[in-house]
Amino acid sequence: MKRIIKQVVFPATYVVVMAAFLSTFIFATANPSFAASTKKKATTVTRISAVERTESRIKQLQSALKITGEQDTLWNNLTQVMRENAKEMDALTKDRTENAMTMDAVESLKFNSQMTEAHLNQMKKFLPPFEALYASMSDEQKKTTDTLFRTGKHGKHRLN
Structure with a gap:
């Protein structure tokens, strides 16, 4: 009986001691968690404004879609809305950036809801x-448009 106890107790004790040793080592060398970290880290990410992205997108679309003279008015109406939407998004993003550190969780969720509503309204x-311009397009333009407006990797639009 004593032999069976030794066969069970020794391996169990060994496992507990090793677990204690490893956890001590891990906790002694671990960095504080992201959530517990109070130090501000320097960010090197340069964000492109919605206005800049939109202007780039407008140029890409105009080139890819080969907008005709008859479609200019419809195209201009569409790009005006795109530019207005981009300005609104930049304003909301700026507001978020300026207030992010002072928002509590509820305020942050409310702001996310506001952003979602803004996207829907846009x-x-x-x-x-867009429907008016699309209705005026040739079959070739529609095919190109259909391809361009399909979502690609990470929610980004592909321009092939």
């Missing part, structure tokens, strides 16, 4: 001029 504004 899509509602974008759709009528």
